[in-house]
Amino acid sequence: MDSGFYKIYHQHEFDSREHLENYFSDQQKTVFGEDALMFPIESLRNIFTLGHIKADVLIELSSGSMVHLLYAACDFFKHIIVLKVSDGCIMELKRWLDSRTGAFHWGHATKLHADIEGSIDQLHDKEEQVRTAAQHVMKCDFEKENMTDPIVLPPADCIITAALLDVIFKDRDDYIRYLRKILRLLKPGGHLILIGCLDMTYYKVGKDTFHAFKYNEVFARKTLVGEGFIIENCKIHKRTAVSDLTDYKALILIVAHKEI
Template sequence: MDFTGGDIYLSSFDPKAYLTSFYSAGSERDNIVKFRLQKLHETFGPGGISGDVLIDIGSGPSIYQFLSACESFPHIIATDFTDQNRQELEKWLHNDPEAFDWSKIVKTACEIEGKSRDKWEEKQDKLRSRLRKVLKCDVTESNPLGPVEVPPADCLTTSFCLETACKDLEAYRRAIHNITKLLRPGGHLVVLGSLGNTYYTVQGKNFSCLPLDEDDVKGAVTQAGYTIQSAEVFQISDRMAQLQTADSVANIVLVAKKEAENVTG
């Protein structure tokens, strides 16, 4: 199988096709998306993590990861490596009619949060008011946001980014060290990731991923100076595996707290 990766994202990755394949409600992926939304609600819902500034690392063209966080963080910063993903986010942020339609997933998030599905437009409006910036990010750099200055984050989130940006486990560990510099001591890191994933497919193109297991993720986070507070794994069903859009065996949602004296080597 011929895999593409690295700089190919800059020229060949189609964000709208990716979203249609992986986030169109009513697809076989509904259970995976519901798992993520449920875990995010548990993380950021009443009694959960809250603060002033949340920075999302490698947002891609997606907004689902912010749907619960926007209730607890008034300043959200999205980031991504590619121009086209940032442009897709900007389209949604400015209510462009050509943007991907997230309404069904937003309705599901409302339902999970115990709200009426009819409140979905209010939810979108709140997120749009709190998503303050969309910045370029490169997790392989010591300063992932480059020359742009941002306040220290109270929370960092990253969803299915690091395993696509890193070629090996050592690079994955370095990436976590790099992004950790953006987080204040005592702040939280929330990682959503794939386990056992070597590729995913968008419009017939195979984009490579770093296959990780649960211990790889936990070890990298701990090594970066965090205390893990929770980690939950969602196993991918055989039926889901037969879709052939990715070869993940599971998803993981991990929450960790940065220690006051963090190792950032």
């Protein structure tokens, strides 16, 4: 397939609901459960329960309209700010946060988190806890000096960014340049949790094929170290999904902080 015809996540029409159905639903035909749901839910829970990443403000900046990345975080942060580059993704996320009719069903992901946490009898409470914590959902624009202009955000104690840098930039220079913009939102000594797809060149949403920036573990590590970050933990999860919807080889999760 000629990559010259690939669409770009934030520049072309992107069906946020179909994206969720393709990669995050509980339908039997969806084969990404272990990769897209279990790996980040379990990893984030383990990270936060260690206790050294716990403060006031968390910024979550990811592709699509994912909710499950917030399950563990809402136990450890008073305020969660969610940034999206797409109006459609904001609408889809707010539909769930506001408990509107027709919102995407995240109950299966909530159950996965509850199973790990050992709180299976508190499924409804967990979803309400996420809704209470994630009251700030807003659009961001990487082309602006201040991505949330005219709003100036409080410095974050922790940033989670998942699969966003992978899909909105075309080359290494762009990746590094816009990563720096994300890092400006982080307070000195704060933590970055970076989740990405290794060696991915495309992903599909419905009939559309979208561009992905291909990189490996060495590039991800060197880039963060080059920005003055100390890597505390790096996990690689080899792909288990069998599907032609996307061609990533593995998932990476890095926890890092910048020296004060």
